[in-house]
Each structure stands twice: as structure tokens, then as C-alpha cells.
Amino acid sequence: MQVKKYEGLFILNTSGKEEGIKEIIDQVTAEITNAGGKVETVQKMDRRTFARVARKKLNAGFYANIIFEGQPALLADLRAKFSMHPDVFRVLFTRAPKEIKTGALTPASA
Template sequence: MRKYETLFILNPSLEEDTVKANVEKFKGVIENGGGTVDNIDSWGKRKLAYEIDKVNEGYYTLINFSADSELPKELDRIFRITDGVIRHLIVRDEK
């Protein structure tokens, strides 16, 4: 199993409960796919570096996890089809 980290930004117009539900949804995708979540770091609402679709801020969340090489592909697919996700990034942790 390899170590990965994902950072995703959710739309700021979402309610707090919806943001938490999305974080739990992504955590569930990782755990149900055979991975283990090492850490979830919620950064809260922050200003974006540049405007995306007329949005200037978003809810940032960082998740560190361990999984096989197929799980990031599935997680990427889930990020793409989930409403409210402005941007996401999944990288392999080289540490």
C-alpha cells in the first residue's frame, strides 16, 4: 500500500452540514475501497488564489491516506461527479 494525500476545495455556498457530509463521503470511498485514512485536516473557509467560476473562496480539506494504486483513480472519479467540488488534487506521498 502506498501513501497518498488529497486536497479538495468545496463551494462556499454549501451549508456546514453538507460540507461535513461530503468529507465523510470521501472518507467512506477511501475506507470502502480498501484504504485507510491516516489524517483529516479541515482548513475551513479560505480565499482562493484566483477566481474559479466566479467564486473567490472555498472550504479546504486535506486527507492523508494509504491505499493501493487503483483507489486514487476511483476517488478522482468521485470528486469529478460530486456537485460542490471546485478543485481537487491527489498526489502520492514520497516520504
């Protein structure tokens, strides 16, 4: 199978552990690598309050965006692992957008 590029949006449960965000992100990237993926970039976003509270004890989460490469079967394995991970509240995997090659545009003839 062909290796594809994916984007994972992680909402981390940081209640009471604001200083431990780097360690949680390191654990998440290690899980991706151990499952056979190759992490390209990690973008730490910020803590955001949820518009709709899913759990009474959790009203905000720290967002992180991780772009990685892997086999398509990798996603099912990662979903199973992260659903059991106590520090990952939600995760969303999508195909990473293809890079757009920019070139010189020719002016339209009048």
C-alpha cells in the first residue's frame, strides 16, 4: 500500500496539568511513531473553551495539530489507542491537503 499524508487534530485533556502539555504531545507523537507513522510537523495551538460542554468536568481543551505519514490501516490502530488514552479527549484524522505548486501566472489576453 501507498504511504499517505494525514493531519490529526487532537484535543488534549489538560485539566490540572497545564505545564504538562509538552509531555502529552510527546506521548502522542511517540504513539504515532511506534504504530509505524512518521511525524512531520507538530503545531501547538492553544487552550480553547468548548462551545458545547460534553463532560461537566471538562469545559476546555488544548488543541494540537500533527501532520504525519503512514499506511491507511494505521488510522484504525491510532483511533483505538487514542480512545483509551486518558489525556486525549478527542481526535480527528483527515487526509492532509496536497501542497499547491505556485508558478508564474500568465496574464489573460484582452
